[in-house]
Amino acid sequence: MAAAADSASPECPGAPSMPTDPDFLSCVLQPPAPSSSRPDADYAALRRLLLRRKPPSALQHRMDWRCNGKGYVAYRNFLLRRIDGGSAQSTPSNSGRWAASPGPALSEADSWSSLRDLRTNSGLSRTVSISSKQSDAERHVRFAEPAYSFVGMHCIFDSCKTSVTILKFGRASSDLLAYGAADGSLTVCQVSEPPSVLQKLIGHSKNITDFDFSSNNQYIASCSLDKTVRVWEISKGTCIRVVYGVSSQLCICFHPVNNNLLLIGNSNKEINAINFSTGRVISKLNFDDAVTALDIDHTGQLIFAGDAQGYIYTVSVNSHTGSLSRTHKNKSSKSKSPITTIQYRTFSLVARCPVLLSCAQDGNLSFFSITTDAKGYLTLISSLKLASRVQTIRASFCPLLSLEKGEFIVTGSEDANVYFYDLARPKNSCVNKLQGHGSPVIGVAWNHGENLLASSDSEGTVIVWKRAKTN
Template identity: 85%
Template structure:
């Protein structure tokens, strides 16, 4: 009896002893704590959202890395299972491909996992690039890369393209500038050195809508109205013209005393046009009457300008490489200069001024400036200081012989960087990351036969248009990303 009692006591004591704590899967806990479906009479506990958020934030970092590295690309459960098995079996043996200026920017699998390429998403990492009108396969492999760098590069590919969407080669003169319509992925226009302005559509089938003839010398710049019904263009022939696109007619001509070099519509008051000229002025012109309502004088010819989305700040570049911030009244059109930046010490004319509302690098509005000597400058904009510019970084390219333009690239969702695209003298379109000065070139497109001058993205950011000195305009189709 004593033995039995003693045994019972021992058993009871063991039952009262707490079991050693073991880590619990946060996914399991979040499922267990999930409340029943709320009805009109019952609501889940208010603390549930905070508790579940805490559990999700305490997930193991390895699971987070798995999900960030995995790209579905239309694949299913088998592909994801193979992806996880490969990570468990191979560990750090799997590596991504290294991008060179000649490849498409996608990352290809290492040879060790080539056998899995038929069933998982690594096969979609192989991309195609266009070379002289023909699509050629381009895969570059590198097995020596650190884990942090591999993780960042794989999370989101660089800018890759599946080839040429369409080509316009009806112009026989150099195409100096091209732009897509506002909030439009189909409407494209380009101006040439013979004074012609061509409006076309890039959807299937691509076609030329209007050929606007009126300028007698080079088209220096143009801009679409907010509803894409009108185009305002300026030229070396000292005139500014307004065109009605649907009819293909010129409805207004404003004559100047010097070459008109840059132009843009005011984004808030579309009845206001801002025009920079070789007489060192920016003129605010009434769209309806063609009269100058305000003017502002600078130190040299105003060669490029852009305006912020609020319509309160204008950024202008001159022939000496200086960049000015100008305050504009949206109602009256009155102009006043606020700041002057002299980052371009070589005193080369500014060919591109482009404003962007947000940057992943600067976390604020930014400005891109491109000079004729190949210098690219990236500024942050202090909106609380009336547009004061602070230089973040710069990039020196090969000195071009022509006024080559540049443009911001669409924002990538995961990869941090400031990407720009620009033409070049070697007939290629180059993509650069301004935040990576030692290895800034991330991709290039080959297909033009002469120096590439202009580049422009459409509103949907799936098409890139580029123009060259022979009059050819190529529209490139960007690869789809999840």
């Protein structure tokens, strides 16, 4: 008891409590500025204290959020909800329509693994207490959320009468969606209140194979089997430039750093770097077969291209001059099936480095780590064999979902379902599926916040699915 009394600071009855914060004391002891218009010394001291103290960093906010039982996914969703102002209800408009409250036939049912995780988490929440001694594995299981759960359809676009071959959301956009069809049309929509078609871009005479948004979502560059590349101004709905080629143009992307540079792969076994302003070819690089898919890293220094024989090439690009040079050639699988999807991602918790996803037409999915200091050398981490496809079906990373529980991807299928797979699971990798299409699902795309997933099928229907809110 004596030790406890000694350790406590004595206080006189009736005496005011003195502040013990060293920052406050240092501010109080400083004399007021000579030019101060207020003679109140306490005011000057408090003002110095407030100016001296800095707000906590975003990292500290995230750590506090995690310690309070939330995950990084929940933190991101919380911020996005504050930015977007929450979801809105509306009525049908301009061929885009809100889906009704999802019933059992239209809504996506959680997979058995998701329900098992929920039961496990509810049990753990009653028996496991959060403390500083809790291991990372226990914390990961405790806070895992069924991030691949959906509540049903957000809206539907069904004005197209032919197969929708490719669809994408605008860059860093949760609202702007575009999709290209086999009849050569390119449709630009908004999915917020109310869902509607903004522009229908007509000019291509054959199947649209790929398109890409500029960094400010002001322009779209599209390529087609009609051997042309077209640049569109979205606000006016007009084609401002046409670049004619000698072969089918199969894939296209804007350079992320220099938006005046367009990179295009074609069936003439080459990648062309084109000046956006003039439409002239700056440089070209030849390959062993038709270049069917490509993507570029966030720095704009490396291009990853897939060809019709299943090979993946790493290409170095100069952001200023547009010059191209090949660095590596990698085999994605044992088959010689065309690559339908190449997608780069800046970081993965599984690989602890940049990663690449490739999808072949025969159903082979490959997941690579990228060695940046070796000019983009690829190392196969895992692969997944799905059913062979007749259609050119695409796949996509689920980067925000993968921060919680594994390495998720989403892909279409010829059985009219949208499937979610976890590449980190050697067995039972299918974790969920969405049912609602009536024909083979060809394209899939996430919006910026990953609260909406768009999928398209061979009959021209585009469905925007809404992810479940996590608490």
